[in-house]
Amino acid sequence: MTEYGRGPGSEPWHPEDPLYGDQGWGGQQSAHGQDQYGGQQQPYPHDPYAQQPQQPQDPYAQQQPPQDPYAQQQHYQQQPGYGVQQDPYAQQPQQPQQPQYDNGGWGTGQQPAAMPYDAQPAADPYGGGQSGYGETQDYYGTQEAYPPPQPPGRREAAPQEAPAQTPDWDPEVQPEETHPFFTGADERDDNGDDKDGEYDDDPRESRRGSRGGNERRGKGKKKSRSGCACLVVSLVLVGGLGGASYFGYSYWKDKFGAAPDYAGSGSGSVEVEIPKGSYGSDIGNILKKKGVVKSVDAFVSAQSESPKGKSIQAGVYLLHEKMSAAEAVKMMVDPNSQNLLVIPEGFRNTAVYAMVDKKLSLKKGTTKGIATAKRSELGLPDWAVNGKDVKDPLEGFLYPAAYPVTKETKPETILKKMVERSNEEYKKLDLEGIAKKYKLDGPWQVLTVASLVQAEGLTHDDFRKMAEVVYNRLKPDNMATMRKLEFDSAFNYLNNQSKIKISTKEIRTNPDPYNTYYHAGLPPGPISNPGDEALRATLSPTSDGWMFFISLDGKKTQFTKTVAEHEKLNDKFKEQHGLG
Numbered sequence: 374m375t376e377y378g379r380g381p382g383s384e385p386w387h388p389e390d391p392l393y394g395d396q397g398w399g400g401q402q403s404a405h406g407q408d409q410y411g412g413q414q415q416p417y418p419h420d421p422y423a424q425q426p427q428q429p430q431d432p433y434a435q436q437q438p439p440q441d442p443y444a445q446q447q448h449y450q451q452q453p454g455y456g457v458q459q460d461p462y463a464q465q466p467q468q469p470q471q472p473q474y475d476n477g478g479w480g481t482g483q484q485p486a487a488m489p490y491d492a493q494p495a496a497d498p499y500g501g502g503q504s505g506y507g508e509t510q511d512y513y514g515t516q517e518a519y520p521p522p523q524p525p526g527r528r529e530a531a532p533q534e535a536p537a538q539t540p541d542w543d544p545e546v547q548p549e550e551t552h553p554f555f556t557g558a559d560e561r562d563d564n565g566d567d568k569d570g571e572y573d574d575d576p577r578e579s580r581r582g583s584r585g586g587n588e589r590r591g592k593g594k595k596k597s598r599s600g601c602a603c604l605v606v607s608l609v610l611v612g613g614l615g616g617a618s619y620f621g622y623s624y625w626k627d628k629f630g631a632a633p634d635y636a637g638s639g640s641g642s643v644e645v646e647i648p649k650g651s652y653g654s655d656i657g658n659i660l661k662k663k664g665v666v667k668s669v670d671a672f673v674s675a676q677s678e679s680p681k682g683k684s685i686q687a688g689v690y691l692l693h694e695k696m697s698a699a700e701a702v703k704m705m706v707d708p709n710s711q712n713l714l715v716i717p718e719g720f721r722n723t724a725v726y727a728m729v730d731k732k733l734s735l736k737k738g739t740t741k742g743i744a745t746a747k748r749s750e751l752g753l754p755d756w757a758v759n760g761k762d763v764k765d766p767l768e769g770f771l772y773p774a775a776y777p778v779t780k781e782t783k784p785e786t787i788l789k790k791m792v793e794r795s796n797e798e799y800k801k802l803d804l805e806g807i808a809k810k811y812k813l814d815g816p817w818q819v820l821t822v823a824s825l826v827q828a829e830g831l832t833h834d835d836f837r838k839m840a841e842v843v844y845n846r847l848k849p850d851n852m853a854t855m856r857k858l859e860f861d862s863a864f865n866y867l868n869n870q871s872k873i874k875i876s877t878k879e880i881r882t883n884p885d886p887y888n889t890y891y892h893a894g895l896p897p898g899p900i901s902n903p904g905d906e907a908l909r910a911t912l913s914p915t916s917d918g919w920m921f922f923i924s925l926d927g928k929k930t931q932f933t934k935t936v937a938e939h940e941k942l943n944d945k946f947k948e949q950h951g952l953g
Contacts, residue, residue: 632668632670632698633667633670633671634671634697634698635666635667635695635697636697637695637696637697638693638696638700639665639693639694639696639700640693640694640695641694642691642694643663643664643691643692643693644690644691644712644779645659645660645663645689645690646659646688646777646779647685647686647687647688647689647690647777648687649687650687653672653673653676653677653682654669654673656672656676656685657669657670657671657672660692663692664694664695665692665693665695665696665701666696666697667695667698668698671698672698672701672702674698675697675698675699675701676698676702678699679699679702679703679706681706682702682706685702685705685706686775688711688775688776688777689711689712689777691710691711691712692705711775713775713776713777714728714732714777714787715776716728716771716772716773716774716775716776716791717773718773718902718903718904718906718907719773719828719901719902719904720773720901720902721768721866721900721901721902722768722771723765723869725740725791725902726738726740726741726744727740729784729787729788730784732778733778733780733782733783733787735784739784740784740788743785744767744784744788747785751785751789751792752792752793753770753792756815756817757770757817758817758897758898762886762897762898763898764866764867764887764898765898767788767792768824768898768899768901769821769823769824769898769901769903770791770792770795770796770902771791771902772792772794772798772902773902773904774791776791795902798905798908799816799908802908802909802912803912804816811844811847813895819911820899820903821898821899821900822840822843822895822911823903824899824900824901824903824907825839825858825860825862825895825896825900826839826843826903826907826910827901827902827903827904827907828862828866828900828901829860829862829922829930830907830930831924831928831929831930835930836906836910836911837913837915838914838915838917838919838922838930838932839910839922839930840910840911840915841914841915841916841917841919842919842921842922843858843914844914845918845919845920846858846859846920847894847895851920853920853936855893856893857889857890857892858889858894858895860889861873861875861880863887863900864880864883864887864888864890866887866896866900866901867885867886867887867888873927874951874952876952877952887900917934918934919932919933919934920935921933921934921935921939923943923946925945925949
C-alpha cells in the first residue's frame, strides 16, 4: 500500500494489538458500496513510545489519488458482507511480500521525525468522516489502547523510558548523623535498654522515595544529638587549627624571619663574665640569661656582621640591660667596657698585689697577706723553689694577661687563676730541655733568666740579644765579669724600686743575694713575671757573641762584645746622668 494506506512494506500486526488478525478495523466501518480506503484517515497523536510492530506490506493495495500525505486520514477495517468486494490481498498476517529494509521501512521500526497528529480527528468535509452503519468502539481513543500504526515515513524510535530518579538523599530533608559520638547511641534509657536498638530502619532506605520519587518510606524515631559533643568537637577543631597555625608561624619565623632583638643601647649596668673557650652561641646564651640581648640568634648575627666580632675574648664585661645585639658586640670589642684586671708583662708581684687590692676595693696589703698565707693552696708546680733566700715564691707565676673580675671575686680566686694560666703556658715550652742545654738548674732557673730578660730588654730584638748576654756571662770561662751578671734590674728588685741613677758604691757594696753586682751567677729566683716573648727569646737566644749592653736614653739598648766598647758607652752614660 502507499503512504495513504498501510505503507510500502509488509509488516504483521503486533500480537498485542486488539486489531490484530481478522478482527477488522473496529474503530471506523465503511459504508455500503464505499471503498474501505476512500474515507479520510483520522489523525492520531504522535506516540512517544516504542517502535511500531511490523505489518506485512500489500503490493496490490489500491492507491489513492495523489493527496497531501499529511492530510487527514482515517484507517478502516474491512467488514465483509456489505456489497464491497473484499481485497484478497489486504490483511495477510505474517506473510510479508517484500523484504524488510534497514532504513525507512517496517523492518527496523525507525523512521524520520513524524508529523505529530492531533488528538482528535479533524472535521470530515464530506460529512463527518464516519462510514458504515453506525459508530463502533474506537480502540485507539483511550489511554489503555495500543498505539495505532504509523506510516513508514512518520515513524521514529520511541525513547526508552528513563528510570525514575531516586536520589540517595532528599534535598529537603536534613541528613541524620548516625555516628554514636553525635547521636548519643551509647546512652541508655531509664529501663537500661540501649536506645539505639529500638529502630531497625535502614537510614539510607528511609531517605529513598517511592517509584515516583515523591513518597517517603517510614523511618524510625529521629535520634537525639548531643550538643555537648558538638561543642567539644568544635573546640577541638578550632584549637587544633589555632595550634597548627601558631606552630607553623613560629617555624616560619625561626627559619626565615628576623631574630628577636632589642632596640637602642639599653640602660642600667650588668656585669657579664665570659669563660675561656666560649663560642658565639655560648656568649649569646650568657648575654640572654643576663637580660642583655633578646635572643641568641640576634647576637650571633651581629657578631658575624661586625669586623671585630671574632676578637671577643674571655673576660668580664660591663654592659647594659636590654641592648640591641649590635650595641652589645660594639661594647664587647671595646677594651674599656671590660671589667678586667690586666697584668702587664714584666710586673713584679708587689705591683700585682696592689692592682688586685685596688680592683676589688680592698685594704692595701690584703692580697699580699693572702698570697703569703695561702701560697701552698694556689697551685704552684713541684719544681717551684721555696728557699730561704727567695723573696716571693709566687714571683714569675702571676702570668701577665687579662683576668675577669666581679664585685664578688676574692683575692685568692684571682691569684689561683693567674697561677693556673702560668702553668698552662709553661707546659707549652721545653723548660727542662733548655735547662740542660745551658747547664741550668732546672726550669726554675730558666724562668729566672726569662724574668731578667724581660726586665732589661726594651724590644723584641733586645730580648734575644739579652738572653745571649746572660748565657755568655754565666759561662765558667767568662773572665770579663767573672760570671757576674751585674744587672741593675736585680738590684732594683731587692729594693722594690726602679732607678736608673744608682751609685757605683751603693750597688757594689750591698750583699743581698739578689745583688748581681756582688754575687756571681743568677739571683735566688725570678725578679718579675715574664711574658711570652721573653720566654721564647730565652729558649732561642742569638749567637753573635754579645757580652755587654747599655741604654743611654732609656729607649734604645746598645749591645757590645768587648770591655773597651762597653767602657766608652758607660762613660757617656755617667756624663749624661751626672754620675761619678
